[in-house]
Amino acid sequence: MPKPLKILFLASEADPFVKVGGLGDVAGSLPYALRGLPSENLDVRLVLPFHSTIRAEGLTLTRETVFTLRRDNADVPAQVFRADIKGLPAYLISGAPVTGSLKVYDPNPNADGEKYTFFSMAALEMVRRLDWRPDIVHANDWHTAAAIYQIRRQQDDPFWAGVKTVFSVHNLGYMGAEAQNALRAYGLPPIAEPFYPEWACHQPLPQALWAADEIVAVSPSYAQEIQTPEYGYGLETFLQTRRATVTGIVNGIDYTLWDPFTDNDLESKFSADDLTGRAANKAAIQAQFGLNLYPQAPLLAMVTRMDYQKGVDIALGALRRITDLPWTAILLGTGNAELEAQARALEADFPNRIASVIRFDAKLSRRIYGSADMLLMPSRYEPCGLAQMIGMRYGAIPIARATGGLRDTIADGRTGFLFADSSPNVMAATLRRAIETYGHAAKWQTMQQTAMFEDFSWEKSAFQYADLYHQLVK
Secondary structure (H helix, E strand, O other): OOOOEEEEEEOOOEOOOEOOOHHHHHHHHHHHHHHOOOOOOEEEEEEEEOOOOOOOOOOOOEEEEEEEEEEOOEEEEEEEEEEEEOOEEEEEEEOHHHHOOOOOOOOOHHHHHHHHHHHHHHHHHHHHHHOOOOOEEEEEOHHHHHHHHHHHHOOOOOOOOOOEEEEEEOOOOOOOHHHHHHHHHOOOOOOOOOOOOHHHHHOHHHHHHHHOOEEEEOOHHHHHHOOOOOOOOOOHHHHHHOHHHEEEOOOOEOOOOOOOOOOOOOOOOOEOOEOOHHHHHHHHHHHHOOOOOOOOOOEEEEEOOEOHHHOHHHHHHHHHOOOOOOOEEEEEOOEOHHHHHHHHHHHHHOOOOEEEEOOOOHHHHHHHHOOOOEEEEOOOOOOOOOHHHHHHHOOOEEEEEOOHHHHHHOOEOOOEEEEOOOOHHHHHHHHHHHHHHHOOHHHHHHHHHHHHOOOOEHHHHHHHHHHHHHHHHO
């Protein structure tokens, strides 16, 4: 049997260690899925900062190595601990830049820039100290981008010569401007790239895009969108020059974690073959939040971060435009204070019809997925999105803007409803179309079952990553 292909996987967060957003789901699932492909023979190892919020209870930690990194004229100590979870080796890197921050993403941008530059450089020094030379280093977003750039700069070093790099873009809009000072302090100079605006030469995400052997956006449509002025943030011209090495692979969801047949948070469990339990779930959540019980009216829902990127204002405006139709709605999320206020105002204007729940509530989100008839996702842009996959898995039909991963995962009229323009009027028209379809019970049930049988498992995406890795090392 050939030697396993060694993959070093770097991320700022990963479930079950720590999870703040969608990257935590990805980095918490993809490495396991890759190791679970027996035909691919991949030795994947996960590396994370040892955040103060990491849940260490129940972990068996061993200290692997201690070293220092040079920062300007001083040495910064680093420690590396290892924990093995379900057969996956995971390394946790500690040091003052990490332990000095109380959150995964610090409100102080300079603290984040220092922390993640330190982490990226320490991850590379770690494998050298452990004498574990990876075949591929796979980094995610700006927080780990400096590692990709540093490997490119060290191709004359025998340890790094020939090591291939993959850089995943989960959201191009966050480039790590806060890390500019830290990059210089750790010896990483700005790049010289004629197709970049001058500011981009000093920031970690553009540096990784320049340095990586392969760039992966988290959906095929997003891979195309970031090469356009609308979504490219000034980097589109450069990305067009690299179009041959820019690809898109849709994220997945863990079907063992998201399964309405086994989900203990639901009032009543159900499956695609027997949807009867959804009615009890819907009645329970409507009663809990004082919503009118219209047996023939759909329950609309939004589970999201309150952010203009997510199109929350578009959804609120669309709901105001269809109050002549029978429906109830529940909105769950927290974030932008202005959008939170708009959601509360909508509830005040339409009591017993709309519930605005301004908080993060993982258990309630599951109950919403298992009870809502429609899931609203009017994102202005959406690199991939996971909520639509979860919603479909639970029989909640997505009403979404045709952008990024939403366009790649939802089939209009078959597993959901798509609209093109980011305007309340266009979304309202699409909601009218969906509500009209909901009135045909047999047709709606067919849509639900079709959506529930869609395959968004991580195994499917993992095979695409494995193929990419093998192509790179050939």
